[in-house]
Amino acid sequence: MNLDDETTPLYTVGQVAQLLAVKQAFLRRCDEHRVVSPRRSAGGQRRYSRLEIRVIQQVVSMADEGMTLPAIRRIIELEQELAEVTAERDELARRLAELTACVKQAKQAG
Numbered sequence: 105m106n107l108d109d110e111t112t113p114l115y116t117v118g119q120v121a122q123l124l125a126v127k128q129a130f131l132r133r134c135d136e137h138r139v140v141s142p143r144r145s146a147g148g149q150r151r152y153s154r155l156e157i158r159v160i161q162q163v164v165s166m167a168d169e170g171m172t173l174p175a176i177r178r179i180i181e182l183e184q185e186l187a188e189v190t191a192e193r194d195e196l197a198r199r200l201a202e203l204t205a206c207v208k209q210a211k212q213a214g
Contacts, residue, residue: 113143113151120152126164137173139163139180 106112121128134140135150140159142150152160159180166176 110154113145113153113156115152115154115157117150117152120157120160123157124160124164126160130164130167131160133173134160134163137177139173139177 107114115123117128117131120126121131131140131150135142140152140156140163142152142156145151162180163173163176166179167173171179
């Protein structure tokens with residue numbers, strides 16, 4: 105188990121509830137609505153990673169502003185999609201720059 109990996113599921117519902125000053129029932133509702141879906145231990149207990157705890161902090165903030173869990177889930181999904189599209193765009197820009205440099209070298213050599 106890599107303790108430095110922020111995706112390693114280390115924290116119990118009780119620990120996360122105490123850490124974020126929320127009720128355990130709120131965390132269970134987040135899981136039921138698939139806003140944050142922690143992994144399960146061999147015994148079936150929810151285990152949260154540091155990354156999931158950061159997401160829950162965002163969820164708490166949005167819920168405090170009056171947003172519903174389904175709305176929050178959709179926002180998180182859209183943020184993830186945007187991050188994927190941005191990464192894809194950056195990769196395509198990098199590849200385009202490489203190709204442009206190759207064409208430029210070929211023209212200079214030819």
